[in-house]
Amino acid sequence: MGKFTVSIPAGPIWNDEDGKEKGPIVAAAHLGEFDGNWRTVVPNEMSTVDVILNSEPTGSSEYTLDVLAGPIWNQEDAEKKCPVVCASYGGKWNGQWKTVVSGKMSVCGCTFKF
Missing domain, CATH: 3.30.1490.230 (Dna Ligase; domain 1)
Structure with a gap:
């Protein structure tokens, strides 16, 4: 590793x-x-x-956390941004996202192994 x-x-x-x-x-x-x-x-x-x-987080424990991602406009945009955002925190995107401040900020669901 x-x-x-x-x-x-x-x-x-x-x-x-x-x-x-x-x-x-x-x-x-x-x-x-x-x-x-x-x-x-x-x-x-x-x-x-x-x-x-x-480079590849491992472990038997997992935890999912929403992390700030900047604005995400739609599912296609999330599919581009969220894998990168989660990787920047050491996690993997779990397919979930939501807008928390319209036009300004969204979050991506990231899963972390440790």
């Missing part, structure tokens, strides 16, 4: 001790492992942490 590293926003991180505390929290939320690296990208506002992810 392939692994890759991504930088994920984590809010402000003030120092290495703070990074070591927040990094594993962010990694766990994304079904990954904190690699120990973080960086400030906007001083006093935003830092990122580096998280190692598996």
Whole structure:
């Protein structure tokens, strides 16, 4: 199984001790492992942490969650957007979507294995 590293926003991180505390929290939320690296990208506002992810999520537990996807106009549009949106969160699209703010925001149903 392939692994890759991504930088994920984590809010402000003030120092290495703070990074070591927040990094594993962010990694766990994304079904990954904190690699120990973080960086400030906007001083006093935003830092990122580096998280190692598996290219193909596995596990015996599943959970489905709706994730923000921007506007989706119809089923055909959902079929283009939702697989990409779910993959960006480490999941797979389950075929479900809905508009939550007309003309502005929809969500895709994503299934996560862990």
